[in-house]
Structure formats: structure tokens, C-alpha cells
Amino acid sequence: xxxxxxxxxxxxxxxxxxxxxxxxxxxxxxxxxxxxxxxxxxxxxxxxxxxxxxxxxxxxxxxxxxxxxxxxxxxxxxxxxxxxxxxxxxxxxxxxxxxxxxxxxxxxxxxxxxxxxxxxxxxxxxxxxxxxxxxxxxxxxxxxxxxxxxxxxxxxxxxxxxxxxxxxxxxxxxxxxxxxxxxxxxxxxxxxxxxxxxxxxxxxxxxxxxxxxxxxxxxxxxxxxxxxxxxxxxxxxxxxxxxxxxxxxxxxxxxxxxxxxxxxxxxxxxxxxxxxxxxxxxxxxxxxxxxxxxxxxxxxxxxxxxxxxxxxxxxxxxxxxxxxxxxxxxxxxxxxxxxxxxxxxxxxxxxxxxxxxxxxxxxxxxxxxxxxxxxxxxxxxxxxxxxxxxxxxxxxxxxxxxxxxxxxxxxxxxxxxxxxxxxxxxxxxxxxxxxxxxxxxxxxxxxxxxxxxxxxxxxxxxxx
Numbered sequence: 001x002x003x004x005x006x007x008x009x010x011x012x013x014x015x016x017x018x019x020x021x022x023x024x025x026x027x028x029x030x031x032x033x034x035x036x037x038x039x040x041x042x043x044x045x046x047x048x049x050x051x052x053x054x055x056x057x058x059x060x061x062x063x064x065x066x067x068x069x070x071x072x073x074x075x076x077x078x079x080x081x082x083x084x085x086x087x088x089x090x091x092x093x094x095x096x097x098x099x100x101x102x103x104x105x106x107x108x109x110x111x112x113x114x115x116x117x118x119x120x121x122x123x124x125x126x127x128x129x130x131x132x133x134x135x136x137x138x139x140x141x142x143x144x145x146x147x148x149x150x151x152x153x154x155x156x157x158x159x160x161x162x163x164x165x166x167x168x169x170x171x172x173x174x175x176x177x178x179x180x181x182x183x184x185x186x187x188x189x190x191x192x193x194x195x196x197x198x199x200x201x202x203x204x205x206x207x208x209x210x211x212x213x214x215x216x217x218x219x220x221x222x223x224x225x226x227x228x229x230x231x232x233x234x235x236x237x238x239x240x241x242x243x244x245x246x247x248x249x250x251x252x253x254x255x256x257x258x259x260x261x262x263x264x265x266x267x268x269x270x271x272x273x274x275x276x277x278x279x280x281x282x283x284x285x286x287x288x289x290x291x292x293x294x295x296x297x298x299x300x301x302x303x304x305x306x307x308x309x310x311x312x313x314x315x316x317x318x319x320x321x322x323x324x325x326x327x328x329x330x331x332x333x334x335x336x337x338x339x340x341x342x343x344x345x346x347x348x349x350x351x352x353x354x355x356x357x358x359x360x361x362x363x364x365x366x367x368x369x370x371x372x373x374x375x376x377x378x379x380x381x382x383x384x385x386x387x388x389x390x391x392x393x394x395x396x397x398x399x400x401x402x403x404x405x406x407x408x409x410x411x412x413x414x415x416x417x418x419x420x421x422x423x424x425x426x427x428x429x430x431x432x433x434x435x436x437x438x439x440x441x442x443x444x445x446x447x448x449x450x451x452x453x454x455x456x457x458x459x460x461x462x463x464x
Contacts, residue, residue: 003191006179009071014045016078020085021269032212039205042198043248047280050174051329057153067181100218100458110221113228121197124238129189131240138164139172139242140192146177147187159339167338169330171283172242192240199245200237207444210255216456226447230383232376236440242285243440249281250291254409254445268318275322282330290419298412343428352426361425372439387450394454406452413445
């Protein structure tokens, strides 16, 4: 029961932050704006309370009462800011976007499909309540340490755990440990499973609602259908790994970066929120720091030449400002606390560059990529097949009409994929390709960017 309270406090706190920052932005349709605010709020709240829990424990304040007080102060601070800006930040009204006559049928099919996936999620979770291998050997065991009394909680990054990545950031273990501390000394396995579902459902909600806000309801619903057809992604949902949470923060950042083109009058708010989601990706997994750096590079590269350097610097400053809480605690953990056990970062530059000449690495990665693409879905409902059918049916938008709004997100995601490939090519470890996890991280955002290049169904039916 108390663990549920911990979840609700996190979600409510995150919603206050997101609603305050997005309130001045005119988002349509309204249902999508509400869903997007709640879904982003759930993820940001989970990350913020995880950071706060880590800071409270680092200060030596382990009591439940002090934890409640810290969470309450964060919630009240968010509530006070929300009340101040509730009336003063009124969005400029914009007309509702034209609808597609089959939207109700699409919504019904998507709802049924999502409910079936939820039932499968519950069934798989019941069969594997502790998750897959890395869940109970890496993430959940570290959560148990973080929830322990005394100084035992520092064992979460003990060098003795060298084979299970003690240098991994602590967003997911911290969020789970905090919920366990709310409930006392018990550590029920239902809590990590509930956290996995929160990020799984949140990813689905951000994709559908975010795309509906950016483009149209019909494309948002179709994006959700594509994700439900991605059985390779769905199987990662019950694993209780940190890759789906990582994918949530990548997707949230991509949606927000794309939204900056539409929210010119409130770009600072949206960029600060995008910085927050990107920094929480860094607090989730090691590659999150790479994603944060790629986001910064994407903002700089995607700016039009006509925009002055000062304007670009101001936009970048807002993004970095929003990223500071998550980024600073991540850097503190990585540089001052966690042992450097990652072979990739311990090697010299010469050693890393020498591996780029090994041709077999390229073939191994290419084979793994092809295999993972094939396993991404069932043959007759494979998401790549569905995307190809949609591309042939809806047709691509001519470049002049795209207005360049997803460019910053496209550059960011492309840099992330390139960086991940570089890490595989230069790692001194045995080349074990875990592309299934990489797909869980980037696939929802990739669906959004592919569909962003297509005409919405209502435009196609109007012109034919």
C-alpha cells in the first residue's frame, strides 16, 4: 500500500512540473495534451524522486520520516510554482487539428490491442516475477542495497560487483528502493514489476499523444499500433531492465525537441523540459550521457544558418539549465563514487582506434543488426512491413512542406546510433551484441521520426 503511495507522489510531483512548463504552450488536441502531460510527468517524477532519494541517503538521512518530509517538500514546491503560474500563463488558443473519419475505429483497435498487451504483460510478470537475468543480478539487487539500513546501501556500487556493472547510474534502482523504503523493511517483487509497467505504459502514451500533438491524431494512433506490433520491444517490457526506461526518456526528449519548432513563444520552457528528460536518461544508463551529448550537438547542428550564434547559445543554455539536476548527480556518482570497471573507458585511445581496422567486427555487428530487425516482430505484422505499407499508402511529405521541425530530433538520434555503433566497434570486451536492448531504447523514437515524414491519412483522403 505504501509503495503505491510512493508511486503516486512521484507521478503527481512530475505532473506539476510538466504542466507548469507546458501550460503556456498551445497543444492540440486537448486529450493528447492531457495524456502527454501525465505520461511525461510520470517519468520525470520517477527520475526526480530517484535523484532526491539518492541525495537524502547520501546525506545520511535514512529514516522513513525524513524521506517522507523530503518528498513532501519537493511536492509542495512544485505545487506552489504550479499555483503561481496557473492563471498567469494562459496558452494562446489554436484551432483543433482536422480529424480523420476512421479515428474512432483506429482508437478502438489500439485500445483492444493495448489491453491484450497488458494481459500478456501481467501473465509474463507472474511467470517471471523477478524479471530476467540482468534484472535480479544487476538492477534489483542494487535496489535492495539502496533500500538497506545503515551503510550497507553503499554496496550498490561496490567494486565486488564488477561483473554486474556497479558503475551503472541509479535511476531505476533508486526509484524502486524509495518505494520499498516507504513500505518498511519488506522488498516485494511487485514493486520492480510495477516500475517496469509504469515506463512501458508511459512510453506507449508519450508516443501516441506526442505524435498526435506534433502532427495528427490519426498518425498518433497509427504510431501506437506500430509499437504494439513490435513484439521485440514488448518482450523487453517485462524484463525489468533499464532499457525501456531509457527509451522513455529518449522518446520524451525527441518529442520535446520536435515541439520546440511549434512552440516558438515558449521555446525556453520546452527546451528546459527536454534537458530534464535527457539528463534523466543519463541517470538511467551509461549511454544516457552519450544521448545527452548528442542532444546538445543536435540542437547546435540543426539550427538554420540565418539564426545568430547568440540565439543558438540562448536555446542551448535553456536546455543545459533543465539538465543540471540530473546531470550533476550523475557526474558526481560516476566521477566520485562509482568504480571505473568499464573496459571501454579504461583502454587507451590507440587501443580503441586499432579495433576499427578489424573487419570481422563490422560483419558481426551487421549480422546482429539483421537478426534483431527480423526478430522485431512477427512476419505478417512486422513493424517494418507495416511502416512500408504506410509509406506507400500515405506517401512522404515533400521536404519544403516539412518545415524542418523534426530535424533536431533526427540529428540527435542519428548521432546516438553512430555513437553506439562506435562503442561496439571499439570495445575490448568479447563482442556480445545486445542490440535487442539498443532497439528498446531507440525504437519508439525511430517510429515517431519515420511517421513524421508521412502525410496524415486525412490529408491523403482530401487530396485524392
